[in-house]
Amino acid sequence: MVRLKDIAEKANVSTATVSYVINNTGNISKETREKVLRVLEELNYKPNQVARSLKNKKTRTIGVIVEDITVFNAPEIIDGINSYAEKHGFSILLTNLRIYKRIGNNYHEIEKCKDLIESAMDELLSQQVDGIIYIGVHIRDVTGLVQESNKPIVYTYCYTSSPKDYSVNFDDELATYEITNYLIEMGHRKIALISGLIDSFPSHQRFLGYHRALMEKQLLFNPVFVKTGDWQYESGYRMAKELLELQEKPTAIIAMNDVMAGGVLEACRELNIKVPDELSIVGFDDREFGIYFLPKLTTMRLPLDEMGLLSMKKMIKLLDQDKEVDYETKVKCQLVQRESVSSPSGLIV
Amino acid sequence: MVRLKDIAEKANVSTATVSYVINNTGNISKETREKVLRVLEELNYKPNQVARSLKNKKTRTIGVIVEDITVFNAPEIIDGINSYAEKHGFSILLTNLRIYKRIGNNYHEIEKCKDLIESAMDELLSQQVDGIIYIGVHIRDVTGLVQESNKPIVYTYCYTSSPKDYSVNFDDELATYEITNYLIEMGHRKIALISGLIDSFPSHQRFLGYHRALMEKQLLFNPVFVKTGDWQYESGYRMAKELLELQEKPTAIIAMNDVMAGGVLEACRELNIKVPDELSIVGFDDREFGIYFLPKLTTMRLPLDEMGLLSMKKMIKLLDQDKEVDYETKVKCQLVQRESVSSPSGLIV
DNA sequence: TTGTATGCGTTATCAA
DNA sequence: TTGATAACGCATACAA
Numbered sequence: 066m067v068r069l070k071d072i073a074e075k076a077n078v079s080t081a082t083v084s085y086v087i088n089n090t091g092n093i094s095k096e097t098r099e100k101v102l103r104v105l106e107e108l109n110y111k112p113n114q115v116a117r118s119l120k121n122k123k124t125r126t127i128g129v130i131v132e133d134i135t136v137f138n139a140p141e142i143i144d145g146i147n148s149y150a151e152k153h154g155f156s157i158l159l160t161n162l163r164i165y166k167r168i169g170n171n172y173h174e175i176e177k178c179k180d181l182i183e184s185a186m187d188e189l190l191s192q193q194v195d196g197i198i199y200i201g202v203h204i205r206d207v208t209g210l211v212q213e214s215n216k217p218i219v220y221t222y223c224y225t226s227s228p229k230d231y232s233v234n235f236d237d238e239l240a241t242y243e244i245t246n247y248l249i250e251m252g253h254r255k256i257a258l259i260s261g262l263i264d265s266f267p268s269h270q271r272f273l274g275y276h277r278a279l280m281e282k283q284l285l286f287n288p289v290f291v292k293t294g295d296w297q298y299e300s301g302y303r304m305a306k307e308l309l310e311l312q313e314k315p316t317a318i319i320a321m322n323d324v325m326a327g328g329v330l331e332a333c334r335e336l337n338i339k340v341p342d343e344l345s346i347v348g349f350d351d352r353e354f355g356i357y358f359l360p361k362l363t364t365m366r367l368p369l370d371e372m373g374l375l376s377m378k379k380m381i382k383l384l385d386q387d388k389e390v391d392y393e394t395k396v397k398c399q400l401v402q403r404e405s406v407s408s409p410s411g412l413i414v
Numbered sequence: 415m416v417r418l419k420d421i422a423e424k425a426n427v428s429t430a431t432v433s434y435v436i437n438n439t440g441n442i443s444k445e446t447r448e449k450v451l452r453v454l455e456e457l458n459y460k461p462n463q464v465a466r467s468l469k470n471k472k473t474r475t476i477g478v479i480v481e482d483i484t485v486f487n488a489p490e491i492i493d494g495i496n497s498y499a500e501k502h503g504f505s506i507l508l509t510n511l512r513i514y515k516r517i518g519n520n521y522h523e524i525e526k527c528k529d530l531i532e533s534a535m536d537e538l539l540s541q542q543v544d545g546i547i548y549i550g551v552h553i554r555d556v557t558g559l560v561q562e563s564n565k566p567i568v569y570t571y572c573y574t575s576s577p578k579d580y581s582v583n584f585d586d587e588l589a590t591y592e593i594t595n596y597l598i599e600m601g602h603r604k605i606a607l608i609s610g611l612i613d614s615f616p617s618h619q620r621f622l623g624y625h626r627a628l629m630e631k632q633l634l635f636n637p638v639f640v641k642t643g644d645w646q647y648e649s650g651y652r653m654a655k656e657l658l659e660l661q662e663k664p665t666a667i668i669a670m671n672d673v674m675a676g677g678v679l680e681a682c683r684e685l686n687i688k689v690p691d692e693l694s695i696v697g698f699d700d701r702e703f704g705i706y707f708l709p710k711l712t713t714m715r716l717p718l719d720e721m722g723l724l725s726m727k728k729m730i731k732l733l734d735q736d737k738e739v740d741y742e743t744k745v746k747c748q749l750v751q752r753e754s755v756s757s758p759s760g761l762i763v
Numbered sequence: 764t765t766g767t768a769t770g771c772g773t774t775a776t777c778a779a
Numbered sequence: 780t781t782g783a784t785a786a787c788g789c790a791t792a793c794a795a
Contacts (some may be wrong), residue, residue, distance in 0.1 A: 068772060079782045084774060088498060091775090092780060114541045115473065116772035119465045119787050126541075129508075135493050140483045147483070147510040156541060159478075159508040161496040192463045192475075327706055354703035357676055417788060428766045433790055440791090441764060465788035468771050 067108045076104040087112065090234065096227045118193060127188030127380060130182070130211075131200040133165040137352060138222055145373020153308050153381055158194055160185045165202060175210065182210050182387045190214060196380045199223065204234060204267045221376045224266070226391075231383065233394040238269045238399040240365050241274030241319065244347050247400060248283050248317045252408040253345065253353050257290040257315035259304045259325055270295075271349070272323055272358040290315055301328025309336055309344070316409040323348035323355050323364055326405075328332055330358055341407035351401050360404035370397040415455045425453040426645065432762045436461065444542055463504070467542060475505045477538030478728060479560075482514040484702060487718055491549050492626070494722020502730055507543055509534045514551060525561065528753040531559050535752040539563060545729045551617045553583060570725045573742075574745040580732065582725045582743040589714050590623030591695050592670065596721075596749060597666045598631050601757040602694065606639040607665035608653045608674055620670055620698070639664055643674050650677025658693070660683055665693065665758040672704050672713055674699035675754075681708055691755035700750050709753035717745040 069087075074079045084113060085091035086101045093101075104110075118124040120215060121390025129146060131139050143159070150157055163179055166175040189197060196216050201207060208225040211218060220232040241258075248256050258275050261268040272291070279286050294300030301320055308315055309332060320326035326348030333340050340346055340360055347354060348364035355362035375394055382390045418436075420470035426730050427446060434440035435450045442450075453459075467473040478495060480488050492508070499506055511530055517523040538546060545565050550556060550572025557574040560567060569581040574613060588609075597605050607624050608715045610617040620639070641656060643649030650669050657664055669675035675697030682689050687696055687708055697704060704711035724743055731739045 066772095069774095070772080080773080081775080081784090082780090083781060085781085088774080094780060097781080111536060111540045113468075113772050115464055116787090117774080117791090119462075119771090120773045120775090121466050122787070124464065126507075134489045134496070140489050143508070144484050144510060144512065147508070148512065151509075156537070157508045158475075159496070159506045160500075161493060163493065187460060190506070191460045307536060342747045353701075354706045357703045357706055359708070407600070415788095418790095419788080429789080430767080430791075431765060436767085443764060446765080462788050465771090466790080468773090468787090469789050503788090682790075758775070 067110045068111075069110075070347075071102065072104050072108060072110055075108065075135070076101050083384075118181070120192075120290050124156075124193045124195055126152055126192070127160050127196050127201065127377070128158045128160065128192070128194035128197045129185075130160045130162065130185050130189070130197060131214040132162050132202040132223075134161045134163075134186045136165055136202045138202070138367065139200060140408035141369035142221060142373035143377070144200060145370035145375075146377045148264065148370075149374045149377035149381075153377075154211075155195075155377070155381070158189060158192060160189060162183075168250070172293070175207075179210060183212055184211055186214065195384055198376050198380060201264075204370065205236070205265060217380060219376045219380050219383070221372050228392060231379055231390065231392055233396070235368055235372065235398050236395040237275070238274040238277070239395075240349070241271040241321075242278045243398075243400060244319055244349075244365060245275045245278035246282070248319070248345065248347065248406070249278065251317075251345070251406060252375065253317040255287070255290065255313065255315040255317070256410075257308045257318045259293065259301055259308075259318060259320045259329065260293045261296045261321045261325075263293050268321060272402060275319065294321070296322055296324065298324050298328045300324025300330075302332050305329040305332035306336070309333070309338060314344075317347070317406070318344065319347045319349075321349050323350045323362060326362055326364070327354075327358065330362075330405075341405050342410055345406040345409070347406060351396060356403070358405070363406045364401050366399040366401050371396050415462075416459045416460070417614040418459075419545060420461055421450065421453050421457060424449050424457065436628060448587060456761070471542075471543055473505075473542045474503055475507050475541070475543050477507045477509065477535075477541070477543035477546045478549065479509045479511065479538070479546060481511050481551040483510045485510075485514055485551045486699070487551070487613075487716065488549060491725070492720035494719035494724075495547060495726045496722070497721045498726035498730075501558075502726075504544075504726070504730070507538060507541060509538060511591055513622050524556075528559060530719075532561055535561055535563065538587075539565065542743035547725050552614075553586070554614065557694075566729060568725045568729050568732070568735075570721050577741060579742040580728055580739070580741055582721050582728060584717055584721065584747050586619035587623040587626070588744075589630075589698070590670075591627045592623075592749060593668055593714060594624045594627035594749075595631075597668070597694060597696065597755070598627065598633065600694070600755060602666040604636070604639065604662065604664040604666070606641070606657045606667045608650055608657075608667060608669045608678065609640065609676075610670045611640045612642050617670060624668065630637075635655070643670070643677075645673065646669055647673050647677045647680075650674025651681050652677070654681035655679040655685070658682070658687060663693075666696070666755070667669040667693065668696045670698050672711060674698045675711055675713070676703075676707065680756075691752050691759055694755040694758070697754060704750075705752070708753070712752045712755045715748040715750045715752050717747060720745050731750045 069083050086098050165378050187220045197218045207223045224232045292304035294304050340362045348362045351364045351366035418429045418432050434442050435447050441733045546567045548569050556572045575580045643653050643655035695712045700713045700715035
């Protein structure tokens with residue numbers, strides 16, 4: 066390992082001088098600068114970041130706590146964080162809580178993970194990270210899970226109840242508003258909605274977007290067309306069956322995620338209903354498997370990489386003591402038009 | 415920030431003493447130990463790992479370079495690395511090369527990434543990581559891409575031509591051997607194979623396993639039943655069509671990945687061939703979308719988390735100067751039986 | 764059993 | 780324009 070001292074000796078200067086030329090601080094004559102530069106090159110010097118960090122009391126390292134990296138949202142968010150971090154000379158210390166393997170779908174047991182999160186935080190703080198980005202597995206309230214600290218924290222794919230915490234999420238309300246509008250423009254008037262668990266924030270927001278679109282277009286809001294699922298395949302299947310056995314069937318169904326949309330498709334196969342000719346279906350999330358559905362699923366793409374990128378951007382602003390940092394950031398989703406939507410049969414648009 | 419010194423002052427002992435009790439080194443009387451412990455607790459002391467690392471010349475941090483974290487294999491491998499690392503008090507410094515976004519499917523352009531990889535390595539080395547785990551996006555030869563260094567490197571989901579490099583992969587040959595055997599046991603005699611690109615190592619190995627199974631069971635090896643695809647959906651579709659238009663059709667098709675198996679299924683739908691009644695299909699990879707196929711895809715699960723775990727295990731052994739570390743590790747894949755395989759029609763087993 | 768003092772590789776203050 | 784030196788927080792050799 067080559068140290069500053071080695072460079073200094075070989076170049077016949079002091080370590081201070083070498084440090085000056087490396088960091089472009091101080092006034093160094095052109096000759097010494099070039100001499101030092103030459104030796105630096107020659108010995109292939111790489112600064113020891115650990116020593117630097119100790120001296121500077123800054124590590125240019127961000128701790129990323131991800132609730133579960135095997136869940137579909139995580140990799141792209143991390144990708145976004147990484148890309149921005151790399152561009153600005155920051156490193157990522159990754160901690161994976163693996164909560165999915167630990168508590169499965171019982172998110173109410175998340176409290177059990179409090180110790181886990183605390184020790185993850187302690188570990189990262191101990192490593193002197195400059196800040197922490199917390200990535201949830203579901204958009205939900207994580208208030209109280211993460212201990213306070215004097216380092217900035219940015220939450221993404223989750224939120225807290227405190228208005229003074231920093232978060233980056235996507236705009237649920239706008240997303241379903243746009244889906245609903247899209248269906249209305251395609252000529253649909255009887256649009257059903259299969260919701261996720263009713264006590265979840267995204268379910269609520271997405272319902273609001275759906276409702277707003279109907280109201281703005283002065284369409285009838287029919288409560289019978291709103292069903293509550295639990296995000297799982299089977300509930301999509303079951304709710305679709307209920308909807309399709311109605312006296313007055315919907316001509317389109319919005320499922321609040323792609324998994325439930327899969328269930329809707331199965332119900333259609335069973336009831337021999339042609340998609341999209343007799344029923345249009347829109348999912349949510351743009352999971353990879355959607356392109357393998359028959360027909361290919363029209364859905365809402367989550368701006369995951371952008372969320373990651375903006376989280377990191379926000380973090381750096383915070384570290385730069387920027388005063389103009391928004392607490393809450395909402396990113397727009399993008400409709401992905403594939404094959405599961407058409408105008409309702411009999412209608413010529 | 416609370417330092418050793420603060421503890422020492424408050425407890426009326428020297429910093430050395432505090433250090434001794436924290437690290438359980440030296441002989442400390444029960445009383446002083448307890449006194450120090452109390453102050454430690456009281457001030458909620460967290461050791462500064464940066465200072466520690468500088469002193470110890472060890473960071474207990476492993477650099478993980480992943481060619482692309484958004485590719486399906488990466489998250490689970492990282493998960494495995496994480497779980498083992500956490501258990502042994504190691505941290506993960508993650509670098510994502512994002513080569514998929516940079517060069518797409520043109521893996522021959524990987525040379526272009528050499529600079530990228532080099533700067534990633536330099537960065538990690540500069541951070542004084544104790545070792546590096548390199549995760550590829552495809553099982554392929556990465557010789558020469560990663561520069562030498564005095565720190566141990568473990569390659570996973572890729573390999574090098576040097577027999578003295580450390581690697582962890584899955585056993586391709588055994589996997590197709592088992593698939594083929596499984597189909598033979600189900601009563602199939604005419605088993606076709608749709609290969610990936612022919613110049614790839616996994617394609618070659620998997621062919622070998624297929625061939626060995628046929629030979630051992632003294633079945634005819636029919637070259638007409640072996641088709642070369644390019645890992646993509648469309649090639650699976652095209653090759654399946656060729657196979658199913660043969661005078662003597664196969665009763666089973668093994669596709670070397672799930673994506674191509676999807677293409678095979680599409681060909682079957684088009685030709686009105688019932689799966690699995692008239693044709694059995696086995697994929698490879700156990701991608702998430704396989705359960706949404708009709709019928710659900712029988713496939714080979716990749717032991718990704720185990721590969722990650724074993725990579726980290728190997729790394730720690732290397733750091734412990736263990737002499738008995740295998741250069742090459744091969745992990746067994748697991749057949750996942752779902753609905754796309756049955757005995758050939760007309761046959762009662 | 765405990766304390767003093769040095770050094771890990773840097774940066775930066777201050778003096779020359 | 781350059782150099783000597785202290786300090787960052789910790790671990791440890793050696794002295795007491």
